[in-house]
Amino acid sequence: MHTVLFVPAVYLLLILTPFSNSWWTVGSYLVMDPNQTCKRANWSRGKMADICNNKPGLLNQITKGIALGQTECQYQFRYRRWNCTTSRRSIKKVMLRDTRETGFVNAMIAAGITFQVTRACTKGEQIGCSCSKRKKKKNKKNRPPLLEGEWDGCGENIEFGIKKSKDFLDTRYRKRSDMKTLVKLHNYVAGRLAIKKCMVPVCKCHGLSGSCTLRTCTRKMPTFREVGNRLKERFDGAAKVIAGNDGQSFMPEGETIKRPGRGDLVYSEESPLYCVPNNTLGSFGTQGRICNDTSQGEEGCGILCCGRGYSTYTEEIRVNCNCTFKYCCEVQCDTCKVNKRVNICS
Template sequence: MPRQLIVDPNRICIKVKRLRGKQPILCKNEPEIIKKIISGAKLGINECQNQFIDRKWNCTTTRPHIRKILLRDSRETAFVHTITSAAILYEISKGVILPVCSKRDFYWKGCSDNVNFGYKKTKEFMDEGFRRRSDIKKLILLHNYEAGRLAVKNNMKNECKCHGMSGSCSFKTCWRKLPPFSEIGNRLKEKFDGAIKVMAGNDGNGYITESMTIKPPENDDIIYSEETPDFCEPSAETGSLGTKGRICNKGMDGTDGCDLLCCGRGYNRTIKQEEINCRCKFKWCCSVTCDKCKVKRKIYTCL
């Protein structure tokens, strides 16, 4: 199911007999929730690709490469699972509103996104379909699912509207809203950069950090157990597509710089001619007219 959600989310309920826990019940009785799960899985992959657009591994879903990636426990795999869980919770919560009415020093009477309902349904579908045995892969997967959910649940925003004579704001109507999902993606990308490597504990029912000098992971941290493969060259074994043909930035030190992205192999330079708007003028009233100018742009691609 974890791989199916990401590789082909439209088929998650095709073979109901293979599902476990509350998954078949949701498939049969709550088709609207299933639609949200499907759209959430797609939202998660889109955000993953936005976050990794300039990295050697750019969250491609090309088959069979994505299947190979998901078989590992690398930090890239962990991010995919975490962002998928967050996106499914986000989509379910966004589609269900609930009035929140609790009196404080101002009034809460707006309609809030129902993140608690989304959390419950996401957990039901994603966490309860596993066999009861415990192993490191399952523990890591469940931890990262929870980290994704917490990234949404713990980062809801307050929105308020003032009421009163002459803008006095004598009382407020407030509600809890989901932030833009790109903000969730940014937070999880930070967690990815600080992901914690773990290994199976001595009791076989838990995990510990690989190094005793590293603090145990919090519930909202991303964890993994395998080193990241080399994504420089194509590899059927690891799912790497390599970086040949990728566009890079010459002279930049970031992850999309030609030296880093091209893995020291060098790069080609091509000149591309484009048309852009130029010599734009404002006309009264109310339009803008522009000429078309041809410009040359240098493009660098990895060898």
Template sequence: MLFYLFTGGDNRRVYLGTRSVRSGWIWRRIAGWGVHLAARTHSPIRVRQSEARCDRAAPRASMRLCEGLYFLILWVQLSQAVGSPLVMDHRSICRKTRRLIGKQAEICRKEPEIVHEVIKGAKLGTGECQFQFKERRWNCSTADKFFGRILNQDRGRGNDWWRNLQDIRETAFVYAVTSAGVTFAVTQSCSMGELLQCGCDYQMKGESPDGSWEWGGCGDDIDFGYTKSREFMDAQTRHRSDIRTLLTLHNNEAGRLAVKNFMRTECKCHGLSGSCAVKTCWKKMPIFREVGVRLKERFNGAFQVMGSNNGKYLIPVGDTIKAPTAEDLVYTNESPNFCKRNRKTGSQGTKGRACNATSMGIGGCDLLCCGRGYKERQVVVEENCKCRFHWCCVVKCSKCTAVKTVHECL
């Protein structure tokens, strides 16, 4: 029965069978043996693995996103190779390996499944960026030709694209949250048993100082996720020596540390009737929303810096300002106000944006509309109503229509 599950069943079933048992290391070991055995017996798993290789002849993926998100994953060089849309598929990315260099190309060729997690991490970071900035003038929109220009103003040609990056706060946040997303996605896949190169982290051993619990279970292998994120995200700039390289590497690292330095201890009790006779604990990553909130706080307190005379260090602007830590975000130029549409800077403006007429904060109409005023209109919306709980265990709701007042910037 077990042999059939791992060699003749769907590849996904191997991992679904291990997800719900966080401390079940033996099941992950069995799953690993099953995948290895299946690869040697020409099972469907082997076919799927071969399909995941970087094959230039593979069909083009249908899911595309904008130029800006493309930049987040493979930077601007790869974006220039395929044009505006982003093909969010590791096979399509790997077909462009001639545009990649060094470690990125090596990962694409040898570890395409890691590239898949990089894609997931970039999407995770972009979604968090949009959540954190939803009420600001720049709302991390991924609209074509705008998001990328926030990162890359007046893009140069050839190998000089990096000379024209906008070194503003928003760029710093995008780099950081994307790097954090890649770290999170790779680490999570390790714990879920979805990558053969890694698994649970069993480095923590022994008991607590007071003997009330012991290390066990499936700890998140944050070191593996951190390393892979660093190898891929820093590959294009690691050997350059200019202030933009220092900014990129610093903000990438700040994003990774927002995950790595805030691991929490999670525990589970074992015993009859919940007696907690034995308590095992393991290290777990923070919720990614917490990572986004933390990076947003770093964005609000970002450090303006300049390069040292030898170009090897970042120096804070102002004699009385302390040097930024590795967890802080850094930038060199002040941001535009993002009030008006400007294709050159990547600003979509705030015309037509919904605002809060009663708020005096960032999302209020006064600030969001840049003093231009706003209009009020009535809209009919459909929403859930009369929700009831039915035993067991479903909540059923009716659909009701309601008229709401919305305010939009002029």
């Protein structure tokens, strides 16, 4: 049985499209040590090389952001046939294609870097960035400040996080217009927008005796779990695209399909079934995976086991039981043995 593997932040998930006659020709290396990545950038120029050579603090936050995106991908895909495993044998092959899974991982990585760098900026851990301030809203309808709010607080500088995410991921692709690059860059944008479009106002009241004669409002990022949930919804509704007539854009595969927006995920290749092991596709198969025989969703035995059926066994687990409240402020429980039913894909 193959399970989701977790790696420490020291490993860098770097998604590289093969290019001819360039240092990234070696393919889509993933789960890569950032030091190894930067060794390849030492002799090159550009914003990525500048980050590698001159900004170790920023590189550290980027590394953490990629690990954050990868971990969230594993959570969102925990019930899918391909579960975003970090195994090189799997993810490297998956990322060489241009499927919905590839688009989701690219979006999660771009979002993870944006989120982590922005948060580090807010905490004062990044040089060259400051909090984001917005001007006071105009009171066009003569409403009192309580209804309009005062946008003069120190908010999270999402634009700084987006810029650094672009510097590291996007800049080396800017002069290319092949289909894989266009799709990759589009999904990077979708990942960042999943944060930017979901920022929420947080307001504090100021005044005597708790009155709200003045409000100070700032904009905060959503939790990264909310970002992951939003991108998973985009994954479920991702649009298949084909190359445009101009050779520099893409369009929906079907004439009746709505053109995807900037926040939507796109792909150009159908996904494999991932039902059986296939080294070429990066599939470990689903044999031995735990499934839910009462669910009709992704985790259901019918879908996860690909129609092969499943076996059931019972295991004994220990749980808290007979809990009672003891005065004051203590809960005491017994430990009971119960049988748990487990379904395993055949």
